Ligand SMILES: Cc1cc2nc3c(=O)[nH]c(=O)nc-3n(C[C@H](O)[C@H](O)[C@H](O)COP(=O)(O)OP(=O)(O)OC[C@H]3O[C@@H](n4cnc5c(N)ncnc54)[C@H](O)[C@@H]3O)c2cc1C
Ligand code: FES
């Protein structure tokens with residue numbers, strides 16, 4: 001395949017076009033803003049995506065619509081910004097001019113003390129305001145899950161969020177007024193070319209298409225794929241790892257497609273948690289709480305389904321749920337595709353069924369059978385923005401006479417991979433769905449797993465929690481005996 005190549009990346013930064021022909025594959029947006037462009041409003045707190053002090057907005061065209069999302073500049077690589085509009089806190093108010101309504105609301109409600117977290121909160125609230133000018137407290141809390149404040153307390157900040165629309169008129173906001181102009185500018189930056197910046201090992205590539213990605217990665221299987229960079233970003237900022245040459249995926253709209261047919265939903269590997277949310281929660285309402293508790297808003301805006309699978313983490317949140325639902329993963333190498341059940345993709349800790357040069361292209365999730373009940377539980381030390389100590393996912397199909405005809409149970413955090421509980425499943429299959437059966441299955445979990453102790457949880461705690469989650473699932477199916485089969489899936 002012959003493709004045209006461009007050797008610069010181009011994006012809008014506030015009101016200006018930026019063109020870069022020399023930029024390191026590991027240059028973060030935060031360092032670029034502060035050190036290269038002297039835009040010091042955006043702060044560095046943790047440099048690992050946790051505190052939100054570095055929050056900026058990144059706008060991009062998806063399906064013809066310009067959408068701005070909050071992202072963590074500390075773990076976003078500059079190379080991934082081609083074709084985007086980066087908006088930082090520095091451009092919200094002109095020097096000596098009036099404050100932006102979000103900033104004014106923070107002042108009026110005394111929502112800032114030391115002020116270190118404030119620019120990040122302002123940008124998260126600005127992103128929320130643009131999407132939802134009159135948010136509920138729950139919606140505000142969700143938008144702020146990824147922003148930490150250690151002195152003001154959150155009540156005043158929530159009051160600020162509620163006050164923004166009283167102070168300002170969204171229709172007069174510059175980003176709204178200039179939406180058409182900015183969309184045209186971004187459209188003009190799209191030229192369908194492969195972007196290659198740097199040379200040798202110090203290089204990053206933005207493939208022109210998924211076919212181009214397949215060709216590039218097959219030819220150079222040791223290159224590092226970067227999707228949302230919510231894992232890889234930390235390898236750089238915390239472990240100083242050299243990840244180049246890098247192949248970016250986040251600009252590839254084809255990988256961000258979602259399709260639904262009669263029997264299943266297919267998510268492209270580059271679909272972010274935020275993008276997937278409406279359809280995932282519509283077709284699998286049982287996953288709503290889990291989805292709301294993955295990272296914070298910024299991480300959900302950046303992080304992808306493909307990244308959560310491909311990283312092979314034993315404590316990633318979507319694999320247990322997807323395994324329980326019977327999902328399969330589409331892998332692609334060059335022109336060849338193969339589909340494997342997700343559960344067999346995870347071989348052992350750090351090892352997945354992925355050949356050199358092969359990437360995750362999509363994941364297919366079958367809809368639940370009419371007679372199935374399903375639940376997913378995430379157990380963490382704190383409610384928001386925390387990684388699972390244990391994540392349990394259950395899908396049981398019943399035969400209509402109170403017996404289990406098919407049990408699928410998968411846990412994260414209990415082994416070196418997300419793993420099915422075969423002994424517990426065997427104890428349930430063909431048995432009455434009763435207290436005794438569940439007790440037997442809970443005991444069988446001891447034969448399924450030998451969990452580790454680490455700083456998240458001890459082995460004993462993990463096993464006890466795993467057992468109790470099965471009991472919880474059982475209890476939640478009671479009260480509507482015989483076992484209710486009228487699962488409510490919106491179609
Ligand atoms: C603050 C914070 C909170 C987090 N909270 C959670 C949480 O609650 N639950 C959770 O599960 N995770 C959490 N994570 C981890 C992370 O967000 C997820 O694992 C995310 O899904 C990774 O996706 P990504 O697109 O950012 O992957 P990246 O960081 O871009 O890549 C991760 C790995 O996958 C590979 N990769 C990515 N896409 C592909 C592909 N299509 N084909 C082949 N290889 C690919 C990369 O090469 C890399 O090895 C959190 C991370 C942070 C920073
Ligand atoms: S500096 Fe803490 S999230 Fe980026």
Ligand code: FES
Nearest residue numbers: 113114115149150
């Ligand atoms: S005002 Fe000090 S950390 Fe939030």
